[in-house]
Amino acid sequence: MRAVVIDRTGGPDVLRLGNLPTPEPAAGEVLLRVACAGVNPADWKCREGYLSHFMQYSFPFVIGFDASGVVAAVGSGVKDFVPGQRVFAQTAVGAGKWGSYAEYVAVSQDCVVPIPDNLGFAEAAAVPTPALAAWTGLFDEGGLKPVQTVLVHGGAGAVGTFAVQLAKAAGATVAATCSAARRDELMALGCDLAIDYRGGDIAAAMQAWAPAGVDLVLDAVGCGTLPNGMDLLRPGGILVAILTLVSGDNGPDPAAAAQRGVRTAVAFSKMPSGARLREIAALLDSGRLRPPRIECLPLEHAGRALDLVQSGKAASKLVLRIAEPANAHDLVAGFQSGRPTEK
Template sequence: MRAVVLDRVGGPEVMKIASVQRPEAGPGEILIKVAYAGVNPADWKCREGYLKSFINYAFPFVIGFDLSGTVVDIGPDVVGFEKGMRVFAQSDVGAGKWGAYAEFVTVSQASVVRMPENLSFAQAAAVPTPALAAWTGIFDDGELQPGQRVLIHGGAGAVGAFAIQFARHVGAHVAVTCGDYNFDYVTALGSDCNIDYRTQDIPAAVYEWSPAGVDLILDTVGCATLPAGLDMLRPGGTLVSILTLMQGDTGPDREEAARRGLRTRLAFSKMPSGQQLGQIANLLAGGQVHPPRIESLPIDEVARAHSMVQNGKHRAKLVLQISDDLT
């Protein structure tokens, strides 16, 4: 099969298209023919070696966290899946196994979910990691309740887009930071208050919208890009920062938060992910939540895709078309 193969960690140039042995489904695993693979910030960080503390790289290595495709084989002990089923999943790359940038991949059945029928393969591949990160930040760590107020820093990205929709789904009120060129987009997703992080004083804008502060801040950007985050919280409020894995980004100041009676959390999506992804799939199938805007590139342009994500030169969520045969 064709795959994007790394023989070392490094820049986009270390990724090579190569022919490698097709995997076989082992016990509890599903072999999937990959239609599309999502491109996440975690992918280029994996490529550059930022995940060495979490992943045992064994070269040659295939990266890629998110995928959509069809089931072509099932291993022993697999139940609830059949050949030809359209599915999407987080790959097992976090466990050190080959990831989604390949024509075929084996994934633990605990991470695989049937695709909603109203999604295309390209849309489905854009869902798992950003949606799971948003779900963890909003619900698991943020514990957002109906009627509460949340500020989502970086609301126009894929994580932010899902976070806005999840918050509105439970009846919360939402403020968002993003560039003004994204105001129409985040308003359509459900934002009540849009703040241009480039030209506006974020705390002042938040307090104009919510004079008592907000119950939850979800920081999807990190790296100290949100000034005075703790200052914008109500007493007892929570600041959740999505794990960026960037050197020096340790997340919120926990000691200062505790001194003020506030909560902080450093969020990341947990594996296996099928249970949460199944809940998200139900919301997508019912039309309560929609996938982010996407842009598709062929697998041969994987280096360009990584450069775009790494440099922030994109507005849409990028996905790679792995297979030409999407039946």
């Protein structure tokens, strides 16, 4: 199978397009014929070795956390998925297994979910990691409840876009920071206040909007870009930072928070993603949640996609197209009959 491969961790030069054996699904696993792979900041961090604190790399290694496609085969004990079924998933890259930048990926059945009928493959591939990060930050760590107030820092990014919508779906009142160019887009998603983080005074805008402070600040950017985030909270409120893994970004200071009478947390998913993804899929299916705007690139442009994400120059959520969706079922049939994948 074709795959974007690294043989060591490092910069953009370690990426290569190569051929690897097609994985076999183990017991409890689903083999996906990948149509699209979502591109996330975690992918370039994985390439550079930031995840070595959590996993052991075994080279050659395939990066990529998010995949959409069709079921090509299932391992023993899998009963809920059948070949040809449209699914999306979060891979086990964080556990040291091959990821989604490949024609096939084997994923635990606990992390695979049927794609809602109103989503295409590219849209589905844009969902898992950012939507799960938003969910973890808002609910698992932030304990968000209806009628509470939330500030999402970085509301126009993929995580922020999902966070704004999830918070609104939960009955919260939501403010978000974004560029002036993305303000209307956020307001269309239901945001109650959009603050220009470049030209506006975030603290002044929040003081006018929520004089007593908000219940929850979700920092989806990190790296010190919201230096006074704790000051925006009401007493007893919580600041949740999405884990960036970037050197020097240690997240909010719990001691400083305690002095202010507020709390801090770092959002990091610790559970199989399937249960949460099914809840997210239901919201997508109902239309209460929409994926971010998307730009598709071919697998061969994976290096460029990662550069755009790493530099912050990506104007949309980037997705790698690995197989044409219209041909996905034919490709699965080819796999099952033992014929090589045709290109």
